[in-house]
Amino acid sequence: MPELPEVETIKRALIPVLQNCQVNSAFVGRENLRWPLPKDLAKRLTSRYFTHLTRRGKYILMFMDSDEVLLLHLGMSGSVRIHQQKPNLGKHDHFMLEMLAAKGDGKLSYVVLNDPRRFGWIDLFAESAIDSHKLLAKMGPEPLGNKFSVMHLQEALNGRSGPIKNALLNQALVAGIGNIYASEILFLAGISPRRKAENIAGRRAERLTAAIVKTLRAAIEDGGTSLRDHVQPGGEIGYFVQRLAVYGRAGKPCSKCSSTIKIIIQSGRSSFYCSRCQR
């Protein structure tokens, strides 16, 4: 489910509940999600404080006063909910933090991770190991960070004979883009998802760079895209779903030229596009 804008939305919602707050208790519902959960996870979290939260691609990093980092990836179906009262946990609620409010008034709130398909994962590791972390080390630049530029993108696409759609999904080239936003970005840039990545240069590369930034920013503003699973941690839906120009709109008219939106399968994943507006 969650791509960069959804993960950013979730991170922002978690900050008031976690940052500078102490873990009163932690609940771990199962031994593993995609991979085994860290050993003694609940024990290592209990009584600790979160110092700050960041996002990297589709990961949320929660830094702790123990100089460890709690890493969360939501996979396809993961979601996070915040409750003010102790919730009854459902079948797919695998992890919960019971947090003490920063104010010191003893008020508790609850952060619950739900993940039916269990493609998500959690890790807890020393902050000093962050740069060598297996899952983070290979990741490309943040598209909303200041290291991201036309020049970088051009370089990343250089020598790639596969379609641009696949390249956008490759987290080693640019971090955080998933299947929804890849289609939306290419529509905004006027580039066909089938175009060879290495054939994107000049004006097209400029348009693509701008489209990546613009699409992701707009989606964050709207709280992400709610299709099936995604809700913001407070339960609100993400309104970017109303702005989707091509994703999920096969057979419907293109908003720019009225020709019919097409769907094709690339490396086993759907791509939506307008063959008239995108070349």
Place this chain on the structure above:
DNA sequence: CGGCATCCCTGGGAGC
């Protein structure tokens, strides 16, 4: 090295 198929898992919707 790049590109592609396969696999992990459950639930929702379409079609019969």
Place this chain on the structure above:
DNA sequence: TGCTCCCAGGGATGCC
């Protein structure tokens, strides 16, 4: 209503 089939927002892995 119930069954089967297909599809889903991710990404590691292994093969060519």
